[in-house]
Amino acid sequence: MAFAPSEAAAGPPLAVLKVLVAGGFGAGKTTMVGAISEVRPLTTEEVLTSASVGQDDLTGVGNKTTTTVAMDFGRITIGRHLVMYLFGTPGQPRFRFMWDELAYGALGAVVLADTRRLSDSFPAVDYFEGRNLPFVVAINCFNGVESHDPQDVRVALDLDPSVPALMCDARRTDSVRNVLVALVEHVMTGRARAGAGQ
Amino acid sequence: MSTGDRWLDHRAGPVVRPYALTAGRTSPSAGPVLDLITLVAASGGPPSARALEGLAPEHQQILRLCAEAITLADIASAIALPVGVARILVGDLMEAGLVEIYQRAPGPEQPSTDLLREVLDGLRAL
Numbered sequence: 001m002a003f004a005p006s007e008a009a010a011g012p013p014l015a016v017l018k019v020l021v022a023g024g025f026g027a028g029k030t031t032m033v034g035a036i037s038e039v040r041p042l043t044t045e046e047v048l049t050s051a052s053v054g055q056d057d058l059t060g061v062g063n064k065t066t067t068t069v070a071m072d073f074g075r076i077t078i079g080r081h082l083v084m085y086l087f088g089t090p091g092q093p094r095f096r097f098m099w100d101e102l103a104y105g106a107l108g109a110v111v112l113a114d115t116r117r118l119s120d121s122f123p124a125v126d127y128f129e130g131r132n133l134p135f136v137v138a139i140n141c142f143n144g145v146e147s148h149d150p151q152d153v154r155v156a157l158d159l160d161p162s163v164p165a166l167m168c169d170a171r172r173t174d175s176v177r178n179v180l181v182a183l184v185e186h187v188m189t190g191r192a193r194a195g196a197g198q
Numbered sequence: 199m200s201t202g203d204r205w206l207d208h209r210a211g212p213v214v215r216p217y218a219l220t221a222g223r224t225s226p227s228a229g230p231v232l233d234l235i236t237l238v239a240a241s242g243g244p245p246s247a248r249a250l251e252g253l254a255p256e257h258q259q260i261l262r263l264c265a266e267a268i269t270l271a272d273i274a275s276a277i278a279l280p281v282g283v284a285r286i287l288v289g290d291l292m293e294a295g296l297v298e299i300y301q302r303a304p305g306p307e308q309p310s311t312d313l314l315r316e317v318l319d320g321l322r323a324l
Contacts, residue, residue, distance in 0.1 A: 073275070
């Protein structure tokens with residue numbers, strides 16, 4: 001879809017932001033992206049040697065290998081000229097080659113955690129920590145019942161105290177919006193802290 | 199040569215499925231790296247018939263999409279081709295001077311605090 005003048009106020013966006021939604025299989029990534037934007041499919045059929053923006057470590061990759069990965073993305077028009085893209089990211093470590101490209105230039109990430117399979121969130125948490133990409137953990141409560149204390153999840157994932165962890169219902173627009181607000185606030189807090197010289 | 203081998207001789211060219219559209223190339227020939235959210239747009243007015251001549255249907259389709267600034271992710275989704283293939287085809291059009299980067303997407307340098315504040319206000323107003 002092109003940025004037709006009628007869509008925003010006038011003219012194409014002045015700023016485009018990228019946010020990743022990562023999580024294990026079935027954690028609700030597509031639901032989350034769909035709750036706040038129109039979801040569209042995207043495929044990557046990547047030869048590993050061109051999989052990322054010239055920065056992947058190809059050590060040990062003797063032969064070229066192609067992998068097809070389907071993912072979802074959505075677009076949120078914010079205000080007059082701001083557009084935020086959400087990319088649902090396969091959470092399994094074998095898709096790690098895609099993460100470098102997805103994380104490149106990203107504002108931050110949401111790790112969508114399913115309390116039934118919390119360990120599925122470990123690779124994403126590790127990856128974003130390692131890349132110093134700001135992220136929040138959104139604990140998806142499918143039935144709307146807060147069956148888990150965010151504090152327990154925080155301990156289980158061994159989260160840094162500065163990383164926000166909050167409950168969310170990935171089906172609800174307002175809930176997903178709150179997660180994104182938490183992420184942007186977290187990015188701003190981190191920046192203020194860096195600016196203060198800590 | 200047996201009949202079964204006939205399609206796989208050197209004249210068949212590279213046997214790479216979606217990358218057949220790119221003549222087997224797996225990365226753009228030159229130019230800046232296009233990120234998923236890099237905006238690209240047609241360079242000038244409507245492309246001349248001469249410019250369109252020799253372009254594959256996929257190239258022409260992308261060129262039409264680029265009438266308005268559009269991201270690589272949107273292009274790939276619209277033409278239902280993998281991102282890697284779309285990136286190469288857009289690169290071809292850039293090389294031909296038909297398409298250019300509209301505005302670099304935020305790279306390692308992050309958006310300003312003012313911009314983030316605007317994002318925050320916009321999200322809260324959703």
